[in-house]
Amino acid sequence: xxxxxxxxxxxxxxxxxxxxxxxxxxxxxxxxxxxxxxxxxxxxxxxxxxxxxxxxxxxxxxxxxxxxxxxxxxxxxxxxxxxxxxxxxxxxxxxxxxxxxxxxxxxxxxxxxxxxxxxxxxxxxxxxxxxxxxxxxxxxxxxxxxxxxxxxxxxxxxxxxxxxxxxxxxxxxxxxxxxxxxxxxxxxxxxxxxxxxxxxxxxxxxxxxxxxxxxxxxxxxxxxxxxxxxxxxxxxxxxxxxxxxxxxxxxxxxxxxxxxxxxxxxxxxxxxxxxxxxxxxxxxxxxxxxxxxxxxxxxxxxxxxxxxxxxxxxxxxxxxxxxxxxxxxxxxxxxxxxxxxxxxxxxxxxxxxxxxxxxxxxxxxxxxxxxxxxxxxxxxxxxxxxxxxxxxxxxxxxxxxxxxxxxxxxxxxxxxxxxxxxxxxxxxxxxxxxxxxxxxxxxxxxxxxxxxxxxxxxxxxxxxxxxxxxxxxxxxxx
Numbered sequence: 001x002x003x004x005x006x007x008x009x010x011x012x013x014x015x016x017x018x019x020x021x022x023x024x025x026x027x028x029x030x031x032x033x034x035x036x037x038x039x040x041x042x043x044x045x046x047x048x049x050x051x052x053x054x055x056x057x058x059x060x061x062x063x064x065x066x067x068x069x070x071x072x073x074x075x076x077x078x079x080x081x082x083x084x085x086x087x088x089x090x091x092x093x094x095x096x097x098x099x100x101x102x103x104x105x106x107x108x109x110x111x112x113x114x115x116x117x118x119x120x121x122x123x124x125x126x127x128x129x130x131x132x133x134x135x136x137x138x139x140x141x142x143x144x145x146x147x148x149x150x151x152x153x154x155x156x157x158x159x160x161x162x163x164x165x166x167x168x169x170x171x172x173x174x175x176x177x178x179x180x181x182x183x184x185x186x187x188x189x190x191x192x193x194x195x196x197x198x199x200x201x202x203x204x205x206x207x208x209x210x211x212x213x214x215x216x217x218x219x220x221x222x223x224x225x226x227x228x229x230x231x232x233x234x235x236x237x238x239x240x241x242x243x244x245x246x247x248x249x250x251x252x253x254x255x256x257x258x259x260x261x262x263x264x265x266x267x268x269x270x271x272x273x274x275x276x277x278x279x280x281x282x283x284x285x286x287x288x289x290x291x292x293x294x295x296x297x298x299x300x301x302x303x304x305x306x307x308x309x310x311x312x313x314x315x316x317x318x319x320x321x322x323x324x325x326x327x328x329x330x331x332x333x334x335x336x337x338x339x340x341x342x343x344x345x346x347x348x349x350x351x352x353x354x355x356x357x358x359x360x361x362x363x364x365x366x367x368x369x370x371x372x373x374x375x376x377x378x379x380x381x382x383x384x385x386x387x388x389x390x391x392x393x394x395x396x397x398x399x400x401x402x403x404x405x406x407x408x409x410x411x412x413x414x415x416x417x418x419x420x421x422x423x424x425x426x427x428x429x430x431x432x433x434x435x436x437x438x439x440x441x442x443x444x445x446x447x448x449x450x451x452x453x454x455x456x457x458x459x460x461x462x463x464x465x466x467x468x469x470x471x472x473x474x475x476x477x478x
Contacts, residue, residue, distance in 0.1 A: 002024060005022045005071070006074055008069065009069045022060055026050050029060075088320060092321055092322040093300065098366045099366060100382070103386055104362060113355060134365075136365065140393065141393050146166075149161040174474050175396055203221075204225060227239065230268070232271075232288070237288070239260075268306050274288060305344045307349050314327065323337065323343075324337055324347075409478045416433045429442040436460065456474070
């Protein structure tokens, strides 16, 4: 026989809107939680006796009630809407088509892209993230619980921001939720710098969260629909309908604000400048030091995305009319070509190749070398390869309970042992193995934490700010 307690916390004025459900069945306690109306996340724990299971459940329920949760009926409240970017894409007016080397169709609208030395990443609205070699071969698939808003990198860690309000670390075979964003934040875009998460949202706000998933500070923006956030050591750069605003990283206040020609729809950064793609057919380059307008790159339609080659030598833009542009640093337009598909919603340049994610859900690799572009302008382009999925594609999904993590009886040589410890109301993770700073904590999956449990990880890497990040597999130590 089982017993279920269902609680909700719903605040007026766009505040919290989430549920928490606890089910006790014999020695097993199952917890389901998340945004109201969503399937949510699951955790399951087993106890030595039914009495201990009931006591653990009562403790969990009491903690939530003290935080303002109250008994409710599932389905009694409507879910809070999640904004999915609605975009129009017209046919290109360019006379020539870009030299596309290969195209991979993800099967769903896609926004997220990241390209590093080893692979290309693309995430779509179905919650799927694929990794591909630079030659286009599909290597692996990550299956996340909700649509992927964007992909960002922080050193060699890769994160996916999803519509379920969570940010998943995809750096290991076991993806895990590294950050959980408040339900009152309707994510538009995010960036992570040295473990600090910066979130821009529909209301034009900026929310900053540290590596322990604990809120640091927030600011109301000068506009709405904040589709741009970029961060570095000197500032957080926040783009919205009113322009671009730079804030001190510690929340100390506004450093500068620069109005833009049209609402900001995308942002890019280089060491000394930020680039804002706007709805008024321009990309504007702003100095990071003071926000001064340094150059303007004129397109023929609203700019959905932009990127640069290293140092800003070349500036690229994708517009709402399925065209892609290249400019010299000073703003001189060098070429305009059709994408051969939809409009580019995100893009990145690497090693004379321009990678685009388009409105038709495709990851497109364009040969951006001078020779290839010159040939394309004369009408000579390669035959684009249509990339297919491998028959046996490795697929990885987040673990939702400790029981779903592989168990080992001893730590393999060279691995690192970490332990979950109770710290007041928080369950922290600290390093047990020798050779690490004992006061530093570990960014670790929340869904598999259990008080007193030990885990084995392949490696830990220190990050600025006094914490460790996991590299490699995670296994529970018996």
